Amino acid sequence: MSTTKREGEFDLIDEIRRAAGTALGVPLGIGDDCALVATDPTGQLVTTDMLLDGRHFRLGEHTPEQIGYKALAVNVSDIAAMAGRPRAAFVAVGLPRGDAPALARGLLAGMLPLAERFGVALAGGDTNAWEGPLVVSLTLLGDPVPPGVVRRGGGRAGDVVFVTGPLGGSLLGRHLRPEPRVKEALALHAAVDLHAMIDLSDGLSSDLPHILEESGGLGATLEAPWIPIHPDAARMAERTGKTAIAHALDDGEDFELCFSVDAETALRLEASPPAGVMVHRIGVLESRPGLRLRQDGVERLIRPGGFDHFREAGTR
Numbered sequence: 001m002s003t004t005k006r007e008g009e010f011d012l013i014d015e016i017r018r019a020a021g022t023a024l025g026v027p028l029g030i031g032d033d034c035a036l037v038a039t040d041p042t043g044q045l046v047t048t049d050m051l052l053d054g055r056h057f058r059l060g061e062h063t064p065e066q067i068g069y070k071a072l073a074v075n076v077s078d079i080a081a082m083a084g085r086p087r088a089a090f091v092a093v094g095l096p097r098g099d100a101p102a103l104a105r106g107l108l109a110g111m112l113p114l115a116e117r118f119g120v121a122l123a124g125g126d127t128n129a130w131e132g133p134l135v136v137s138l139t140l141l142g143d144p145v146p147p148g149v150v151r152r153g154g155g156r157a158g159d160v161v162f163v164t165g166p167l168g169g170s171l172l173g174r175h176l177r178p179e180p181r182v183k184e185a186l187a188l189h190a191a192v193d194l195h196a197m198i199d200l201s202d203g204l205s206s207d208l209p210h211i212l213e214e215s216g217g218l219g220a221t222l223e224a225p226w227i228p229i230h231p232d233a234a235r236m237a238e239r240t241g242k243t244a245i246a247h248a249l250d251d252g253e254d255f256e257l258c259f260s261v262d263a264e265t266a267l268r269l270e271a272s273p274p275a276g277v278m279v280h281r282i283g284v285l286e287s288r289p290g291l292r293l294r295q296d297g298v299e300r301l302i303r304p305g306g307f308d309h310f311r312e313a314g315t316r
């Protein structure tokens, strides 16, 4: 970059630095060659998600604030899915030249209130302007919470499967403002022995199979009447001609948590869920592989119908 452009970048980084402020547990944030983060002795959760213009959002249709919010929210959701506590975020941006500072400010305005709400320090990043489209890559560190992280692979046959909220139709707008389920995850983690957990980013029919595979090739049967269907799924169904339950199963970007616990714990959890946490039983894990839906006494196999980045083109 030329000197003046570099200077512009430095001013911008100064501005970001002031806006980010300081945070407990991050003795060095923005401003040096590296950040220094006080890490949890039991390990550090690290997750990265990249959002690309034309792929995950469209600049023009979506505001920089919405994009900034989402870039942070999807990462916070990943930390929640491990029952961790989010801590420090690193944001690398490729800004289209021309509107770069305004865009950077917009992204920041979307991120900071969410960061504050979830106790996340904006601790560093990288700023580049180029001729290409907007790229936002966010890396988030999080702390494991005793008795340890909850993995996808801890499911056992006989476990009951739950989700933390109604599913489907998020593309009608909820996908722009997902609410990461950190409080829910931590409350559940404190209350019961969570065997397996995942956040629903690609959709239940795509994400639950990750638990099944990682848990040693289990299967699951879901009970159609038990699946909480979001009103947006029903509205979506009117437009697409698909059923509301198909939207609940296959639509992505709900960012609810899906988890499993043993059958006895499930009853206890339903009898007294942690304050402010919704738990919906949707089915059971079984040793018979495959994901099945039971509806009106008929069982059918569900294939991953969620979005697959390698199969389908388009944006969402």
Ligand code: ADP
Binding pocket: 013, 016, 029, 030, 031, 032, 033, 034, 035, 091, 092, 093, 122, 123, 124, 125, 126, 127
């Ligand atoms: P270096 O060239 O040594 O990597 P930079 O000039 O890229 O340093 O960055 C200076 C400081 O500003 C670093 O602490 C870096 O993490 C931070 N930073 C740069 N861009 C951003 C951004 N978009 N958001 C947050 N922090 C940033």
Ligand code: MG
Binding pocket: 125, 126, 127
């Ligand atoms: Mg740099």
